[in-house]
Amino acid sequence: MSAPQLKRWLPWAILALLVLLIVWRMLYLGTVSERFNAAFFARAAIDSVKLGSLYALIALGYTMVYGIIRLINFAHGEVFMVGAFATYFLFTITPYSLPGGIALAIVMAYAAMRVTELFRGSMRDPLVLGVGVVAVVGLTWALTSFTWPFWAALVGSMLATGVLGLTIDRVAYVPLRTAPRNSLLITAIAVSFLLQNVGLLAFTNRQTPFRPDTPLNDPFTLVVAGQPVLTNNLLVAIPVITLVLVLALTSFVTRSRLGKAMRASAQDAEVAQMMGVSVNKVIATTFLLGSILAAAGGAMWGLNFGSLNQPATLGILPGIKAFAAAVIGGIGSLPGAVIGAMIIGFSENFMSALFPRTPTFQGVTEFKDTFAFVLLIIVLLVRPSGIVGEDLSEKV
Amino acid sequence: MALHQTPTAFDDVDPRKRVRNVALTFVAIGLGVLVLMLLESIGSSKLTQSLALFAIWGVATVSLNLINGTLGILSLGHHGFMLIGGYTTGLLILDEAARARILTSARSMMTEESLAISVTSMLRSLGLDALTTPETLWVRFLIAIFLGGLMAAFAGLIVGIPSLRLRGDYLAIVTFGFGEIIRLSASTRLFAEYTNGALGFPGLTSEFGKSIWWTFGVLAFTVFVISKLKFSSYGRAMQAIREDEVAAQAMGINLAYHKVLGFVISAFFAGVAGGLWVSWLGGVRLDFFLFQLTFFFLVAISAGGTGSITGVLLGTALVVFVRQYGDPLEQTYTLQQWLAFAGGALVLMAALAVLFRSLRRLRPRFHWSAGVLAGAAVLAFVIAAIDPAFLEGTFRGFGMRAIFLSVLLIAIMVFRPEGMIGRNEFSWAMLLRERRSGPTDEERGQDAWLTNPVLNPRGTDVDPEAGPQKPTAPGRAAARELDADWDEGVDEASRDGTDGSRAPDDGPDDGPDDERRR
The missing domain is CATH 1.10.3470 (ABC transporter involved in vitamin B12 uptake, BtuC)
Structure with missing residues (x-):
């Protein structure tokens, strides 16, 4: 078989082999104990889909930013963390006092204006200004007068976190647009470390319960092969919300004017600039959208696990796993990020499902967190362009 | 004539100075040991x-x-x-x-x-x-x-x-x-x-x-x-x-x-x-x-x-x-004190920004960012002064050292990516402010060959004994002349109009230009 043919078939052969091995292992486990029935693996699959959707929301931010400015935005995991805590504070400690409410309302209104601007093209557009005015007044009223339901907290946190993304870009990355890429990466690490410690200082330094009063948490029983699998509405809600957000993002990127500018900048920022694209604005938009998605991911992460880790550790592992997902799928590609996230989600859950803690198998689940790194390194070494990505080999 | 046998213009340390440098190094090591003993004896x-x-x-x-x-x-x-x-x-x-x-x-x-x-x-x-x-x-x-x-x-x-x-x-x-x-x-x-x-x-x-x-x-x-x-x-x-x-x-x-x-x-x-x-x-x-x-x-x-x-x-x-x-940063203070500290730090930052811009002759000297800092400082002071009752709670600056270091790193990357001393190393010549007879690293990278009799037998108007200097105008003229002879060119920098000399503000070395192109 010739080399190109081999190159085409080998991944599929490996995949088929992997699937066969997994099925064989599942059947084998079924013979070992009653516990490992269809419902057991259905639960693992459900958890995988949920986790994969959450990783996808984070991975999209990584992939968009890397696609345009070739920066591994280390701070993205911390943006996700801030999104989770912002949601928490919006549904627990509302109503706010008037000064706090006004300040928060201004922040959120600014994000709302930026989001409206994506469709209108200018901050001076009457609709954008109108949204701003209405949002400041409305949000101030809402923040100071009643406890927010979960969905409102989710939207509010997405807006507030969007502003955080814009701020990070403006303060730390804009001055370094022409700097060597290593400086940019070091700055990103510094921003990440800063946000971790500010989070510790400003939010809390311990595990936080995250149980909003929302129908999404209601129990829901699924019947698989005659056996009930107890789960909750999140099974549907997380993938659906993710799907809606991803579709909205994809249609924005493929259809709108700014989306076209985004794709142009990803292809070649310099030429795009020459063609009249405001690359800085495109990058700011990327940060805005990425942070909004990460905040949604953070809020649902809290819902899914029922609690939030302390701020210094919450963002790191999901962030790095989502980055691994983005690389596996092919960095710079939106569908690639989702595919990669699902791969990470499934591998993580099935590693513990296929190799449960038995006297003979002690070690495998302990390598759950390590596995994402191993996968990342293998993909980078073997196929740096990922599953669907284009070749990113460096030009000399 | 084999190139490697020839003493070149780059070989700048003369043997007597080398002996002196070694002696100075030993003296410095001895002094260092003494200082350490002294510090240890403080107990x-x-x-x-x-x-x-x-x-x-x-x-x-x-x-x-x-x-x-x-x-x-x-x-x-x-x-x-x-x-x-x-x-x-x-x-x-x-x-x-x-x-x-x-x-x-x-x-x-x-x-x-x-x-x-x-x-x-x-x-x-x-x-x-x-x-x-x-x-x-x-x-x-x-x-x-x-x-x-x-x-x-x-x-x-x-x-x-x-x-x-x-x-x-x-x-x-x-x-x-x-x-x-x-x-x-x-x-x-x-x-x-x-x-x-x-x-x-x-x-x-x-x-x-x-x-x-x-x-x-x-x-x-x-x-x-x-x-x-x-x-x-x-x-x-x-x-x-x-x-x-x-x-x-x-x-x-x-x-x-x-x-x-x-x-x-x-x-x-x-x-x-x-x-x-x-x-x-x-x-x-x-x-x-x-x-x-x-x-x-x-x-x-x-x-x-x-x-x-x-x-x-x-x-x-x-x-x-x-x-x-840095542990004073992490202790518990009242919010009023924190605000006052923050105001002081902001004032300092604004002052430094103005100083920096005027030293670098940047205009306007009062950039809007200094204005924002100063405004925030005033706000902090006003809140701290007017309403003591508003901020009686205490607040522990948990993790402030890490925050300080990360802010420092961001600031370094933004304002001075080459760090305190760039890529320069300590040397006795540097400490004694000795002028090197050889070219600086920058000249080495660009038109240094002009001053090297081996590489440029035609000679130039640049006097190799004159110490460190930017290529002078006749030197550049020679470069252009040679450039015309030599189709492959000398160096991109001497062709694109900047004459290879950077503005002094540019810092000693901010990474290879190639990085920017990628």
Whole structure:
């Protein structure tokens, strides 16, 4: 078989082999104990889909930013963390006092204006200004007068976190647009470390319960092969919300004017600039959208696990796993990020499902967190362009 | 005429000065020892500990700088190498009492066989019983940190291999991944036999880690080896790789060999630093080797000057100072006091911004950002002064040192990416403000060949004895003339109108221009 043919078939052969091995292992486990029935693996699959959707929301931010400015935005995991805590504070400690409410309302209104601007093209557009005015007044009223339901907290946190993304870009990355890429990466690490410690200082330094009063948490029983699998509405809600957000993002990127500018900048920022694209604005938009998605991911992460880790550790592992997902799928590609996230989600859950803690198998689940790194390194070494990505080999 | 036999214009140190420099170095070392003795005689344990910490972290940063600065690869896995060195040293020098305690403890995961591993038992099996007495503990410690370094060097070999295929930020993330893999796997059951899981081994001797003499001795050895390496042909090759990999390869430099060599040597010293670090801490635990360790080293390197050993040590001193003496930042104050501090800091920042802009002759001198800072400061003061009742609560600045260091790193990257002293190294000539007869690095890169009689036999109007200078106008004219003769051109810089001389504000060296194009 010739080399190109081999190159085409080998991944599929490996995949088929992997699937066969997994099925064989599942059947084998079924013979070992009653516990490992269809419902057991259905639960693992459900958890995988949920986790994969959450990783996808984070991975999209990584992939968009890397696609345009070739920066591994280390701070993205911390943006996700801030999104989770912002949601928490919006549904627990509302109503706010008037000064706090006004300040928060201004922040959120600014994000709302930026989001409206994506469709209108200018901050001076009457609709954008109108949204701003209405949002400041409305949000101030809402923040100071009643406890927010979960969905409102989710939207509010997405807006507030969007502003955080814009701020990070403006303060730390804009001055370094022409700097060597290593400086940019070091700055990103510094921003990440800063946000971790500010989070510790400003939010809390311990595990936080995250149980909003929302129908999404209601129990829901699924019947698989005659056996009930107890789960909750999140099974549907997380993938659906993710799907809606991803579709909205994809249609924005493929259809709108700014989306076209985004794709142009990803292809070649310099030429795009020459063609009249405001690359800085495109990058700011990327940060805005990425942070909004990460905040949604953070809020649902809290819902899914029922609690939030302390701020210094919450963002790191999901962030790095989502980055691994983005690389596996092919960095710079939106569908690639989702595919990669699902791969990470499934591998993580099935590693513990296929190799449960038995006297003979002690070690495998302990390598759950390590596995994402191993996968990342293998993909980078073997196929740096990922599953669907284009070749990113460096030009000399 | 063979080129390498000819004394060139670059060979600038005359033999008499070389003798003087060596003498001065010995005097300085003697003075350094005296100062250390003086500082130790003060008897403040915090001071000696901080000095020891400076030396230990100095070993780590100088070795990290070999990869990050000399080789130009951003490595983020140094905490992993230190972990390997630390755990190896810890296991090897643990004393019998501590071993017995671990073995009898119910939660311990170590077995009798793993606990039998020690330098003592190795020496016994070699028949060197004389070295197993309590008085010769220092020999065993030396062997232990050496073996720890070797283990880490082996890990460095493995981590270095991806560097052959990957570049830039992908490589950085792979080194980060390796560091985290090392850290995460250390606690798993697979390795718990040797690492004792999350418990680690308490009760290590701090005799060496907290001794100034040991740590500074190791630091001096590290600096000696790494600076020798940096200025050897290996180091020059590494620097060539840093500047342009493709060009270096074209000049016949073996990329794979030099990169892996850099990783292995750096990892070795990281392992040694890890061994000293656990001795300083008096125990081994997983959370002594978090990523934040590498982050602090990055701050030190960037603050001092990436690529410069002198600069890195300066940066390490800064970071260690903040870590050891920054605790007033983390105490509890009332919100009013915090606001006043914040206002003061903002005023200072605004003043510095204005000063900076006027020194650099930037206009407008009062940039809007200074206005924003000053406005925020005024707001803070007004709130602190007018409404004391509003802010009576207290607030503990938990983690303020880390926040300070990360803000510092961002500020360095934005305002002064070359750090305190850039890539310059300390030299007696620099200290004595001696003028070099050879060209500066910048000239070397550009029209330096003009002043070299070997390379430019036609001669120029530039007097080689006149000391450091920018190429003068006649020199440039000669360059253009030659350029016309020589189709391949001299250098891009002398053609594109900038004449190869940069504005003095541009900083000594802000990285290869190639980076920008990618």
